[in-house]
Amino acid sequence: MNNKILKYNAIFLFLFSFIGIGVFLIYDFISSERENIITSAEKINNDSKNFNTAEEALINDGLGRDYSLNYYPDFATNIIDLKKNILPINGISNIKTYYCNEQGFLSNYFSDRHGFPNNDDVFESQKIDIALIGDSYLDGACTNKSSIQQNLSKQNKNLKIATFAQGGAGPLLSLALLKEYASEYKPNHVFWFWVGNDLRNLQDELQSPLRFYMREGYSQNLINPINKLNADKSVKEILQVYQQFNNQEDSKSLNKISKKNHNQKDIYSNTKNIIKNYFPKTFSLIKKIRKEKKIL
Structure with missing residues (x-):
């Protein structure tokens, strides 16, 4: 009886293993083909100068x-x-x-x-x-x-x-x-x-x-x-x-971004000077903490 159960278990284990390996191989093949198709499509698009907008x-x-x-x-x-x-x-x-x-x-x-x-x-x-x-x-x-x-x-x-x-x-x-x-x-x-x-x-x-x-x-x-x-x-x-x-408009946009970043730096610098001048102990404490954390 035990031998019969072991036999069935071995058969089921073999079948499930075989099916699992087959599913994995099919998935791997489909994924590979899909990747090749995408790569080919991208190559065609690049070669023929296709644009989206x-x-x-x-x-x-x-x-x-x-x-x-x-x-x-x-x-x-x-x-x-x-x-x-x-x-x-x-x-x-x-x-x-x-x-x-x-x-x-x-x-x-x-x-x-x-x-x-x-x-x-x-x-x-x-x-x-x-x-x-x-x-x-x-x-x-x-x-x-x-x-x-x-x-x-x-x-x-x-x-x-x-x-x-x-x-x-x-x-x-x-x-x-x-x-x-x-x-x-x-x-x-x-x-x-x-x-x-x-x-x-x-x-x-x-x-x-x-x-x-x-x-x-x-x-x-x-x-x-x-x-x-x-x-x-x-x-x-x-x-x-x-x-x-269009290029000039793009340049203006970049200048605006650069100016915005510059303004943000100015705000940070001004805030830092205000704390340093009016709250020197707080400024020293913050500096010490940042130094200990190796942020500065």
Whole structure:
């Protein structure tokens, strides 16, 4: 009877040991794989310069060279010299562009030859079927999923569809995008998407150089690669100004912190002198105690 009990105990001990070792090995394997995945993801992020916020992208020295931030021409109203020949109305061409963060990540896209989130090959034939004009609702702001143009192109493979949209665009900027880009590809149909806040945007646009687009025949000929290159150069200059301003604000913040620390030291020094001058025995006692504790 005792031998039988010992036999069962030995079997149970073996099984539990085997299961325990197996669980440990599985846990160790899963943990190792997870660590490898995280390490690989971090490496990919570092290699491709992925950022979590626009502020992170703004302080990196690759801004304007390796990547860009989404550009809205309202910046140009106050920064760009209005005597310049070229006023940029959209982002930089052929570059990774960071947009916005509303879903826990900083969305990005690779711009086409004109600076829009289209597949560039849609322009190879110099003729498109449908042009889409509008604002952030149309260009897929704050999402890394395929743009509306890409999704529609997949669903309608026989149609050449291109989006000429810009976040924050009102009626005048939409008109500018139509004149400068969309009309050059002679679309069979043009769909203009608008929302209620476009009328508010119109108030700002009427006070900017965008009002020139109300003139019949007015164009900056941005479809011309040389003119677009000059426009992109202006955008880079604006981003640099914005970057310098941000750095100055950071410096001010650091100075405030330094000044605060300095003020705290002054308060400590003044308090110490008051105790020393008006309460000499107390000061000597405190000094003696701190010395004994090897604090000083």
